[in-house]
Amino acid sequence: MDAFRAAVPQDHGCKAVANRLCAIGTYHGLRPDEEVPTPTRQDYLVYIASGAAKLVSLEDRDRPVPLRGHILGFQFGGDIVSILRKPQGGSRLQALTELQVITFAADEFLDIAQADPGMLRAVLTKSLDSLQRTRARMILIGHQTARQRIAGFLANMAERTCGCISGSCEIALPMSRSDIADSLGLTIETVSRQFTELRKSRLITTPSRAVVNLPDIDTLKQEAGL
Amino acid sequence: MDAFRAAVPQDHGCKAVANRLCAIGTYHGLRPDEEVPTPTRQDYLVYIASGAAKLVSLEDRDRPVPLRGHILGFQFGGDIVSILRKPQGGSRLQALTELQVITFAADEFLDIAQADPGMLRAVLTKSLDSLQRTRARMILIGHQTARQRIAGFLANMAERTCGCISGSCEIALPMSRSDIADSLGLTIETVSRQFTELRKSRLITTPSRAVVNLPDIDTLKQEAGL
DNA sequence: CGATCAATTGACTTAGCTCAAAGCATGTGG
DNA sequence: CCACATGCTTTGAGCTAAGTCAATTGATCG
Numbered sequence: 001m002d003a004f005r006a007a008v009p010q011d012h013g014c015k016a017v018a019n020r021l022c023a024i025g026t027y028h029g030l031r032p033d034e035e036v037p038t039p040t041r042q043d044y045l046v047y048i049a050s051g052a053a054k055l056v057s058l059e060d061r062d063r064p065v066p067l068r069g070h071i072l073g074f075q076f077g078g079d080i081v082s083i084l085r086k087p088q089g090g091s092r093l094q095a096l097t098e099l100q101v102i103t104f105a106a107d108e109f110l111d112i113a114q115a116d117p118g119m120l121r122a123v124l125t126k127s128l129d130s131l132q133r134t135r136a137r138m139i140l141i142g143h144q145t146a147r148q149r150i151a152g153f154l155a156n157m158a159e160r161t162c163g164c165i166s167g168s169c170e171i172a173l174p175m176s177r178s179d180i181a182d183s184l185g186l187t188i189e190t191v192s193r194q195f196t197e198l199r200k201s202r203l204i205t206t207p208s209r210a211v212v213n214l215p216d217i218d219t220l221k222q223e224a225g226l
Numbered sequence: 227m228d229a230f231r232a233a234v235p236q237d238h239g240c241k242a243v244a245n246r247l248c249a250i251g252t253y254h255g256l257r258p259d260e261e262v263p264t265p266t267r268q269d270y271l272v273y274i275a276s277g278a279a280k281l282v283s284l285e286d287r288d289r290p291v292p293l294r295g296h297i298l299g300f301q302f303g304g305d306i307v308s309i310l311r312k313p314q315g316g317s318r319l320q321a322l323t324e325l326q327v328i329t330f331a332a333d334e335f336l337d338i339a340q341a342d343p344g345m346l347r348a349v350l351t352k353s354l355d356s357l358q359r360t361r362a363r364m365i366l367i368g369h370q371t372a373r374q375r376i377a378g379f380l381a382n383m384a385e386r387t388c389g390c391i392s393g394s395c396e397i398a399l400p401m402s403r404s405d406i407a408d409s410l411g412l413t414i415e416t417v418s419r420q421f422t423e424l425r426k427s428r429l430i431t432t433p434s435r436a437v438v439n440l441p442d443i444d445t446l447k448q449e450a451g452l
Numbered sequence: 453c454g455a456t457c458a459a460t461t462g463a464c465t466t467a468g469c470t471c472a473a474a475g476c477a478t479g480t481g482g
Numbered sequence: 483c484c485a486c487a488t489g490c491t492t493t494g495a496g497c498t499a500a501g502t503c504a505a506t507t508g509a510t511c512g
Binding site: 371372412413415416419435 | 467468469470476477
């Protein structure tokens, strides 16, 4: 429950709450391509203990086409994801690597969190932040070129998976090109071309298909317009 | 405080809270182009009593260019907006019409809301919903054509300003073409061209520059891929 | 060692951007 | 009241980034 504790600047009694949370949650171990069981009766919160996953919008028949089966984003160890049940905006969480998660019903979570006002407050703050970040990303997607999006994606991955915000680092890309393309609103071909462009510009090297070396994160960020 | 009450399915004692909120809040009356005073010391929540406004990201010198001074969205009577102070992702709320708002510090709000767990819970739910909607919109922006975005924008406006989700209706567009363009990640020219295209398709008529008639919202939505 | 699937590369098309001009309001001063 | 200036909006003519279609290469796995 590190993420919860991290969300609270001064940890005032959250450890106890975190333990209570673990008590109501269920552990799941998943292999690549398997899905975190989708709730039917109520909303769930998922804490990702380790591994990488993609959040995909449901592909209901009666859903607007552009919203069907698209990648909403990627999640990594430490993240908390809310999985809402169907009517509102259903989504499923699919493992990209070996994945360990703890799931619990949102209602039960709220019942417990309510006991600790600071806790609930922290979660609210966290979700408002999340909203702000998503908004920012929306603007980017609306105004950035393909190259900027890819550069930004790689810089973001470096930060989220290795905590690297500067200098050089090597990151693993557990998702396919097609997943990347979809999440950025691009095509596979364009993603591929941008990778080779960045390679030519010496901003990345690709030792293997799923590994990318970022020799200069700062320039990469600049390239992304950040 | 209708919006707050609306957020709670069964109103259990929120009216009292709403009154308390009004007590800690400050009323502001603004004319077009004026701004809701930007907080420097803490985050603020703004309840829009009446009128229309645009939420604009700050244009700090040291901010990534694509995030500078862009339209994050439009807000109307009944909406609640969070204005975060600088470091996180500052934004300002600028009146498009005569605007009446009540502002209060987020901290004070949380102090009061905490007393009523159901209330805080409702707000959390509301903000999670908001996150989901923003995510959906992000996908759309990444995958929709100019025509779909404009059609979707108009349908959305009809729903938010007159509550029309079907049939026909006439809406006012208090914002400029350039505001619309920016919020959708398009250029003014493209917006203008799409308006004339929709006019040719008999999906809209424009009695005046700032007024649009939607004779068939259902087809419009279909056009938007919704 | 093929067979299969993902990724890359190439040739072509096109939606939307850029640049530029013209149309239309609204307001101001003579 | 008109002339003119100013600021939005519309329209037009290329141009370019990214999408589409199609072929090739490269990995992985029975």
